[in-house]
Amino acid sequence: MHDVIPTTLRSDRLLLAVSFACFATAGIAAGNADALGPTLVATAVAITGVFCLAHYAARISRRTLAHLSLAFWVAFLVISGLHVIGLEAVGNTVPGTAEIHVLSLIAITWGTLLTACGATAFLGFREYGAASSADTPEDGVLEGEASEYSTR
Structure with a gap:
C-alpha cells in the first residue's frame, strides 16, 4: 500500500486571468495618462501582471x-x-456606448499583446534553460576549456 496521496496537476488559471486583467488595466491607465503618477501606477500593475504570468x-x-x-x-x-478598421467605427456599430466599447477594445488589445509577449519571453527562458543544461563536455573541449580530470 502506498502512503503517497495522489494529487492532480492543476495549472491555476486564475493567475493567467489576473495577469491578463493587470495588463489590460495597465494599458488603459498608461494610454490615458500624461502625468507621472498614473504612469507609475500602470507600471506597478503591469509588474504585478508579469509576476502572475x-x-x-x-x-x-x-x-x-x-x-x-x-x-x-x-x-x-x-x-x-x-x-x-477604426475603434470608433467598431464601437458605433455595436449597440451601447461607443466610448465603453473603444476602451474595452483597447484593454483587450493591451492584454493580449502583453500576455503574448510575456508568454513568449518565458517560453524562451525555458527553452534557453533546457538547451544550456544539455551542453556536452565535447563543446567545452572545442572551445579550449581545460578538463578538471587528468587524462593519464
Missing part, C-alpha cells in the same frame, strides 16, 4: 506554454485588425 508559466508544461503564446499572438492579430 511568471508563476503561471512555471506551473505549466513547455508545450502548454507554447500553445498559450501562439493563441495570444493570434488573438492579438485578430484584435489589431479591428484597429485597422
